Amino acid sequence: MLSPRDSGAEPVAGEPTPKLIRGTKAKLRLAAASLLTLALGGLASPPPGPQAPPSEKIAPMLEAAVERAEPSRFYRAVQTAGRSALDYSVAFDAPEPVGPLTQGDFEVPMPGEPKPEAFGVLLSEREVLTVVTALNGRTETTARLSDGSATGARVLAYEPATGLVLLQLVPPTKLAPAPVAGASVSAGALSVASARSHSTDIVVPAFVGAAGGRHYTVAVADGLLPPGMPIYDLQSEVFALVSEESSRAYPVREALERLRTLASAGNGMPRTIGLCLQTVTPELTELVGEGGVLISDVLEGSPAAEAGLRAGDLLIRVAGASTLTPEAASKAIASLQTGEAAPLTVLRSGKESDFQVRPVETLVSHACSTRAEPLDAMRAAELFSALRLPAASVSRDASVLSVDGAEMSARLLASLRRSPSKSRLVHVQSAGRRLFAVIGRKD
Amino acid sequence: LNEILSVGLILMAALIAGHAAQLIRVPEVTGYLLVGLLIGPTALDLISHDNLEALGFLSEVALGLILFSIGSIFEASQFRRLGRGVVRITLFETSCSFVLVAIGVWAAGQPVAVALLLGVVAMETAPATTLMVLHEYDAEGPLTDRLLALLAMNNVFVLVSFGVVSAALTLVLGAEAAPFALGYRAAYGLAWTTVGSVALGILLGLFMDLWAGRARESGEAMILAIGVILVAVGAARWLGLSPLISTLALGALVANASHHGRVLLEATGKADPPLYAAFFVLAGAELQLGSLAGLGMAGGLYVVMRTVGKLGGARLGMSGQKLPPAVRRNLGLCLISSSSLAVGLTIQIRSSFPEFAAAVTGIVLAAVLIFEIAGPLLARQALLRAGEARTSPQPLEPLPDVKASA
Numbered sequence: 123m124l125s126p127r128d129s130g131a132e133p134v135a136g137e138p139t140p141k142l143i144r145g146t147k148a149k150l151r152l153a154a155a156s157l158l159t160l161a162l163g164g165l166a167s168p169p170p171g172p173q174a175p176p177s178e179k180i181a182p183m184l185e186a187a188v189e190r191a192e193p194s195r196f197y198r199a200v201q202t203a204g205r206s207a208l209d210y211s212v213a214f215d216a217p218e219p220v221g222p223l224t225q226g227d228f229e230v231p232m233p234g235e236p237k238p239e240a241f242g243v244l245l246s247e248r249e250v251l252t253v254v255t256a257l258n259g260r261t262e263t264t265a266r267l268s269d270g271s272a273t274g275a276r277v278l279a280y281e282p283a284t285g286l287v288l289l290q291l292v293p294p295t296k297l298a299p300a301p302v303a304g305a306s307v308s309a310g311a312l313s314v315a316s317a318r319s320h321s322t323d324i325v326v327p328a329f330v331g332a333a334g335g336r337h338y339t340v341a342v343a344d345g346l347l348p349p350g351m352p353i354y355d356l357q358s359e360v361f362a363l364v365s366e367e368s369s370r371a372y373p374v375r376e377a378l379e380r381l382r383t384l385a386s387a388g389n390g391m392p393r394t395i396g397l398c399l400q401t402v403t404p405e406l407t408e409l410v411g412e413g414g415v416l417i418s419d420v421l422e423g424s425p426a427a428e429a430g431l432r433a434g435d436l437l438i439r440v441a442g443a444s445t446l447t448p449e450a451a452s453k454a455i456a457s458l459q460t461g462e463a464a465p466l467t468v469l470r471s472g473k474e475s476d477f478q479v480r481p482v483e484t485l486v487s488h489a490c491s492t493r494a495e496p497l498d499a500m501r502a503a504e505l506f507s508a509l510r511l512p513a514a515s516v517s518r519d520a521s522v523l524s525v526d527g528a529e530m531s532a533r534l535l536a537s538l539r540r541s542p543s544k545s546r547l548v549h550v551q552s553a554g555r556r557l558f559a560v561i562g563r564k565d
Numbered sequence: 566l567n568e569i570l571s572v573g574l575i576l577m578a579a580l581i582a583g584h585a586a587q588l589i590r591v592p593e594v595t596g597y598l599l600v601g602l603l604i605g606p607t608a609l610d611l612i613s614h615d616n617l618e619a620l621g622f623l624s625e626v627a628l629g630l631i632l633f634s635i636g637s638i639f640e641a642s643q644f645r646r647l648g649r650g651v652v653r654i655t656l657f658e659t660s661c662s663f664v665l666v667a668i669g670v671w672a673a674g675q676p677v678a679v680a681l682l683l684g685v686v687a688m689e690t691a692p693a694t695t696l697m698v699l700h701e702y703d704a705e706g707p708l709t710d711r712l713l714a715l716l717a718m719n720n721v722f723v724l725v726s727f728g729v730v731s732a733a734l735t736l737v738l739g740a741e742a743a744p745f746a747l748g749y750r751a752a753y754g755l756a757w758t759t760v761g762s763v764a765l766g767i768l769l770g771l772f773m774d775l776w777a778g779r780a781r782e783s784g785e786a787m788i789l790a791i792g793v794i795l796v797a798v799g800a801a802r803w804l805g806l807s808p809l810i811s812t813l814a815l816g817a818l819v820a821n822a823s824h825h826g827r828v829l830l831e832a833t834g835k836a837d838p839p840l841y842a843a844f845f846v847l848a849g850a851e852l853q854l855g856s857l858a859g860l861g862m863a864g865g866l867y868v869v870m871r872t873v874g875k876l877g878g879a880r881l882g883m884s885g886q887k888l889p890p891a892v893r894r895n896l897g898l899c900l901i902s903s904s905s906l907a908v909g910l911t912i913q914i915r916s917s918f919p920e921f922a923a924a925v926t927g928i929v930l931a932a933v934l935i936f937e938i939a940g941p942l943l944a945r946q947a948l949l950r951a952g953e954a955r956t957s958p959q960p961l962e963p964l965p966d967v968k969a970s971a
Contacts, residue, residue, distance in 0.1 A: 141821055143822035159760055160768070166753060168749055444674055446674055
């Protein structure tokens with residue numbers, strides 16, 4: 123029906139036109155070439171991106187791997203490698219968060235309970251690689267080295283995406299730094315987690331569950347790896363450092379390169395003003411306006427909160443640069459100078475207004491997802507069922523903080539019930555993160 | 566509604582819409598799309614989102630059939646005659662749309678990545694819609710010949726360019742990961758979707774040719790053709806290849822290697838009217854009227870720049886070529902429609918670049934609504950002006966038989 127015409131060169135019936143590909147041989151060759159292409163393509167396919175095995179599978183995988191490697195010989199190797207790696211260990215007390223962006227209540231440790239600790243690894247006479255947990259918002263700390271000495275350490279560079287921190291020891295130490303493994307380690311490799319803690323030496327076999335890509339998945343047979351725990355191969359060369367999430371470890375060699383680059387470029391310390399941002403989706407446009415990004419949360423005590431910014435404001439400019447995406451806004455904020463007031467322009471109730479904000483340097487990571495769950499808030503599921511609305515884009519377990527700017531209350535709910543299908547802007551909190559969403563629109 | 570009822574309803578609606586369209590002298594496709602819009606989730610909601618999702622495979626099958634028939638444009642003798650000129654026009658119209666849209670969107674304040682992605686999406690011309698208009702008016706002539714070849718080239722170009730742009734963006738944006746692995750993954754993806762898809766199409770095409778020699782009756786040819794096309798679409802999805810390029814390559818191989826190509830094409834032709842009708846009604850149902858509200862400055866520029874790019878680019882590409890004035894004046898108008906591939910690309914963008922998806926999707930959905938309605942109308946106008954449309958559409962051949970038996 124939709125056959126295209128060969129206008130002009132209509133073939134004469136019974137006398138087929140010569141074809142480009144003629145004869146069985148040519149066709150066979152073509153078929154072989156195609157098969158070969160597909161086969162080669164299949165073989166050359168890159169390994170799938172980093173995908174961690176589910177955590178419940180790791181312990182049996184570790185046991186199986188140990189069994190394959192002859193248990194006694196393996197444990198001997200682990201002990202030897204782990205013991206000599208203890209010399210490179212660095213430990214930190216990991217106190218509760220302090221500083222301008224902290225939230226939540228203080229936790230009072232029970233007497234006799236071991237103090238929370240974080241670890242790191244000595245990589246040169248003045249450099250230590252660790253995770254941000256070791257600092258908890260401060261830019262300086264005290265590092266305990268393997269010989270028991272304590273020395274000052276200050277942040278050279280911090281990488282928010284991984285939570286890794288490069289510290290500078292002041293004064294430098296005379297201890298020998300850990301050798302860094304040259305090649306990356308493959309999945310299934312046996313390795314050892316080793317560090318000198320307050321009370322004991324930790325030397326445990328660790329298992330690399332998945333490798334390749336940007337991080338390793340590592341696990342020990344029972345329990346969790348503490349943050350910043352260095353992972354060594356059986357030659358006592360360090361290859362990975364456990365992140366804040368205990369099953370994920372980042373390759374040390376690459377991390378060191380990235381952090382050194384950051385430090386030498388003068389971008390070691392990220393600047394923040396305490397805003398959490400959200401893209402304005404087409405549904406949100408009608409209710410919050412357009413031309414900017416939505417401020418989904420303002421952290422208490424942060425420079426932004428002090429300046430008077432509020433969740434629900436539409437951030438349209440940072441120091442004169444327009445901010446259409448959260449990325450653009452974060453970039454503009456990151457380029458502000460520490461302590462110098464910069465104007466932020468927001469749209470609030472349809473009116474533009476300027477706020478002067480002074481950025482601070484901070485190491486509190488993931489601050490946007492660390493809100494304590496409100497105790498007596500209404501769940502989104504309850505709101506949906508009260509208004510007889512289909513579950514919208516909001517998670518059903520989310521807590522509803524406000525609707526159209528008004529705090530949730532019985533009176534508000536009654537008035538919402540009167541016109542349930544009107545579209546409304548709800549401010550919700552889910553998994554520690556606050557967001558805006560639209561409910562009630564019927565399509 | 567359950568799926569069977571919704572398919573039935575879709576076909577009935579298409580039937581009415583087709584007649585109504587002839588009455589008010591607009592292309593049938595426009596009728597199908599509008600009726601789809603009417604019964605779809607944006608308006609009457611007779612066809613719900615769930616129905617659309619469940620029937621998505623129908624659209625893929627129809628697109629496979631359409632591209633199979635477009636692929637036969639690449640028949641060597643035909644292509645030698647038109648090829649170089651058409652490649653040139655395609656190059657110009659796609660790159661003009663790309664550049665103008667990217668600049669326009671960027672000037673409207675969107676990030677560079679969004680501008681580039683939208684630029685690629687703007688390159689696309691809907692093969693199905695355009696082909697349907699050509700067919701409805703039984704178009705014939707130099708404009709039609711070139712247009713068919715252009716459609717095929719355009720879609721291959723778009724897919725390759727999308728691969729290049731997304732590979733480049735992945736490399737630039739993913740600065741923190743190992744660049745070699747990323748680069749390899751990006752280059753592999755591009756090579757695999759193009760070369761691999763062509764290989765799959767060729768392989769299946771050779772099988773089709775082999776078996777066609779044994780087919781004794783047209784029913785058997787129909788089973789063979791449709792079966793292989795379905796395998797091509799399905800296997801391409803399974804292997805992570807492009808169903809679009811695979812079916813194009815399949816059509817091209819059959820045209821170039823088999824003496825049974827015509828038989829096979831006619832066989833699929835008998836099966837496809839209901840599929841195509843369903844395809845366009847479904848496409849209409851997926852259009853979102855509400856999206857127009859979110860068009861904004863960037864979206865407006867996207868629509869204007871793409872139109873200018875298509876018309877101007879086609880003009881530029883044709884300059885210096887010996888072409889009848891009818892072609893020169895009207896070819897650009899036939900390139901306006903934009904549909905399934907554009908939407909398909911936004912779905913890919915959603916998974917590869919989630920950070921830009923909101924901006925891209927909003928604009929593309931609104932623009933597709935505009936172009937999908939305007940495209941067939943402009944194409945019809947162009948065909949009439951070029952004198953290549955035989956305006957009275959021929960009645961469908963099997964219709965008298967049906968009447969007689971009823």
